Amino acid sequence: MNIFNHLICPVCHLPLKRVENSLRCDGRHSFDISSSGYVNLLKPGKKNNAKAGDGKDMIKARTDFFKSGAYQEICQKICSLVNELKPTLVIDAGCGEGYYAENIAKTDTSPDVIGVDMSKFGCEHGAKSAKRQGLENLFYSVGSIFDLPVSDNSVDLIVNMFAPVASDEFYRALKQGGHFIVASAGIDHLDGLKAVLYDEVYKNEEKILNYNGFELIRCDNLKYTVKICGNNTVYNLFTMTPYYHRTSLEDKKKLEGVNEITTTIEVNFTIYRKA
Secondary structure (H helix, E strand, C coil): HHHHHHHHCCCCCCEEEEECCCEEEECEEEEEECCCCCCEECCCCCCCCCCCCCCCCHHHHHHHHHCCCCHHHHHHHHHHHHHHHCCCEEEEECCCHHHHHHHCCCCCCCEEECCCCCCHHHHHHHHHHHHHCCCCCCEEEEEECCCCEEECCCEEEEEEECCCCCCHHHHEEEEEEEEEEEEEEECCCCCHHHHHHHHCCCCCCCCCCCCCCCEEEEEEEEEEEEEECCCHHHEEEEEEEHHHHHHCCCHHHHHHCCCCEEEEEEEEEEEEEEE
16 A cells, blocks of 8 residues: 555654554654554543544434435546546545545546544444445545645645635645645525525535635536435434534424425535645
8 A cells, every 4th residue: 555655753843664563754753554444543631532523423314314325426536536536645634534535546547535523433433334345546534634644745636525624724735736726515405404404404515615826727617406214314414514513402492303304405516726
């Protein structure tokens, strides 16, 4: 696996080398590769933060929801863009449980993929799934997308699926001419879910931003309608959204007994190139 050639120590930023079941640098820092197959490369002081990233329940909710197939078209779209750009090394920045990272690793171009997320539970889930499927071109690291555990100018493509954008860090990590793709909610995204929760369904605010050092290439829009069946699936979708943290307990109770919703899925895929 060539992925290890690009990883750096979170303490001293020297290159990491695999030695048996650990990653070590010349500064004598060592990081164990778990039995599941992921490594924790958070900076010291953050490694044991139990609140870092999604917990077990959230990772399970996301995993169960993706099994419904409701976001399959989103996954197909990002994989199509990856095939178009033909990268050798991809980072999924904020990979969660690894749904998108895993499918990107399976694309026709078979790039090396590193999933990075603050959630050790997400990285563990993704690593176990990759191991079961024999995906040797996929590796997970617990870490911050604002402090990616990769060397300067080493990455061809960064995908950012509904996660914060760390543009300065992306610039450092990407090769000259490399790309990053931001997937963000379109105007009508999840209107059917909001119709259940709120008295007034508001439109999402679309923001296509410019970032220093990057050229805006294009923005592709994906829009379709899907039926979400089963109360657990509806609630799992809700827990994945920002609304979960913004919605009052009274409004959350409106989802009780809701076994089906029809909603718009609308996602903007904005592509940037390192100038």
